[in-house]
Amino acid sequence: MFVNRVKELQLLNDEYKEESFRFSVLYGRRRVGKTTLLKEYIQNKESIYFLVTLESENIVLKRFQDIIANYLNDDFLKELKIDSFEQIFKYISQKTFEKKLIIIIDEFQYLTKINSSIPSIFQYIIDELLKQKNIHLILCGSIISMMYEQTLSYNSPLYGRRTSAIKLEAIKFEYIKEFFSKKSEIELIELYSILYGVPKYLEMFKDTKDIYKSIEKNILDKNSFLYDEPRFILQNEVNEPITYFTILETIARGEHKLGNIAGRLNKNVQNITSFISKLMELDIIYKDVPITEINPQKSKKGLYFIKDNFFRFWFSYCLPYKSQLEMDNTKFVLTKIQESFTNHISKTYEDICIEYTLKNEELLKCGRWWNKNEEIDMVGVGEDFLIVGECKYTNKKVGIDILNSLKEKSKQIELKLPIKKFMLFSKSGYTDELIKISLEDRSIKLVENIL
Missing domain, CATH: 3.40.50.300 (P-loop containing nucleotide triphosphate hydrolases)
Structure with missing residues (x-):
């Protein structure tokens, strides 16, 4: 296709x-x-x-x-x-x-x-x-x-x-619907958070009705096409796959600071920088810095994330449970996936919301922002203004408390530019109170659909 x-x-x-x-x-x-x-x-x-x-x-x-x-x-x-x-x-x-x-x-x-x-x-x-x-x-x-x-x-x-x-890069989320014309936006977000924009993977899930059954059949089954796909890719690209695997599993478990990643490997930072650089060259991981940093390349606030959603899924749920999967205990791993799947999707949802904002607003750049005390899911920087946003992938409607919290956190952004717009993204919609306020205040935008 x-x-x-x-x-x-x-x-x-x-x-x-x-x-x-x-x-x-x-x-x-x-x-x-x-x-x-x-x-x-x-x-x-x-x-x-x-x-x-x-x-x-x-x-x-x-x-x-x-x-x-x-x-x-x-x-x-x-x-x-x-x-x-x-x-x-x-x-x-x-x-x-x-x-x-x-x-x-x-x-x-x-x-x-x-x-x-x-x-x-x-x-x-x-x-x-x-x-x-x-x-x-x-x-x-x-x-x-x-x-x-x-x-x-x-x-x-x-x-x-x-x-x-x-x-040739993976296909962006906005085009995934062309693979799955009958699926809802939420279903597309779930699929993208697992398969990224890799056409071959997406085609394998084309007829799926139950996402967990498709995961079990196409990824967790030790005879399936995707069971060892990241291992195969890395072994073709690098000479010491064990170190790369350990780095990726460490990041997938939630360690994003370079020093902490090195500590988990019992190595000095200098001993893993070449491995990190290689993974970045391969577009498997990326370094994220607060979007307001003046010189991102020299920023000491850098955090490392897995860019490829399939790698992130595999290193979160497949590699750590290889023993169970080799014994065909896929039900155990499926339970682990179901327990934290919403958290896994949330990161992807933020990425998609940032892409949406870049496409639909006149911005110079857009990304995450954080300092020692707070973090904001999305900050867009225009020539003389800011746009700030929160992305909530939960089963609860977003209310005025989220808006008020966003306004308070925004006061800590070091770029002293006026905030033109507060954007809120929600999987489950918004409370009537927040909808009413947004209708009265043009600086508040509630995003209903991101496709």
């Missing part, structure tokens, strides 16, 4: 329209929808798609040769003895293509596992064989660190040769 990806598809189509050789790099985590995007792009276009697998180089070369020969309807090429990618691309370069030919090499990073010289080989292919051809070469991969190192980093032989690069 193709959902959103409007900007990415437009970028690829703009490359296609150029009357010259184009070279694109497309990368992103597994299951995020790279191949689906490429399939949409090549519709009604001349294209060759090749998926690299971890086999011996001669087998990979032969498969690529056969695909090219079939596309060209060239029996001579099919029988030709080929022993390098240079030979295949030299053969291609001797052809003329009136319409731009798209050549996609998917899971490109596996080629360098097979042959470490591949980046240099493709440098030669691009510089000497393809640069005058009407071809759009796309190298695509799912191991983020390897793709960056091999194609985009300064040390790569391919550095500076790309004409475009796309790091």
Whole structure:
């Protein structure tokens, strides 16, 4: 199912329209929808798609040769003895293509596992064989660190040769409804808090009616597709998965200060900074600072959170209870999930409310705010004003007490800008008293729907 990806598809189509050789790099985590995007792009276009697998180089070369020969309807090429990618691309370069030919090499990073010289080989292919051809070469991969190192980093032989690069991210919450047109907003928030915006995961829950049964079937069952997914992703990206696992489990349990995380690992802060940096590079965690900080990069108030909701769910409920899951005791783990699921969703709900506010208000930035004594779920900073908000994912209607509390906490914000608006978000609606006050005071906004 193709959902959103409007900007990415437009970028690829703009490359296609150029009357010259184009070279694109497309990368992103597994299951995020790279191949689906490429399939949409090549519709009604001349294209060759090749998926690299971890086999011996001669087998990979032969498969690529056969695909090219079939596309060209060239029996001579099919029988030709080929022993390098240079030979295949030299053969291609001797052809003329009136319409731009798209050549996609998917899971490109596996080629360098097979042959470490591949980046240099493709440098030669691009510089000497393809640069005058009407071809759009796309190298695509799912191991983020390897793709960056091999194609985009300064040390790569391919550095500076790309004409475009796309790091494909998870789909934003506002587009999740396109997967589940019949589900309520609350159901969509629940699904997003578990599956993030990863299309493959979302499709697996498409027909779900009972979210807990779907969790049991698709995540907790040791034979299920998602049972060990984070482990598989990390083991492909990092060399010491145990340390990364421990860091992520510690954050999932509620430790967000760098010093406390290091303490849980019995390490000095200096000994885990490289691991933290790597997890941030992979978009699995992020550093959050109060939105009003003047210099966020140097702020000492930074807290670390798991960005990927599926990783956060898995490290909260799957890894800690692996022993029970291995013994097929999924009911025990389901009970643990049900006991704290609302708290798990609350963090996601705040993220969604911040996204909503950024989209619908004229702000420079928006995020969380805190000091030693108080915290506010959402503060938006405009050119000469502030917007402050609270997000309540509970079964209780939000009343005037929440509004009054927000007003009091807002007095501690160090940016001395006037507060233009007080925004309240609620899963369960608002009391009649608060609704009446909001109708009389335009500075109070009660958000009914965030989609």
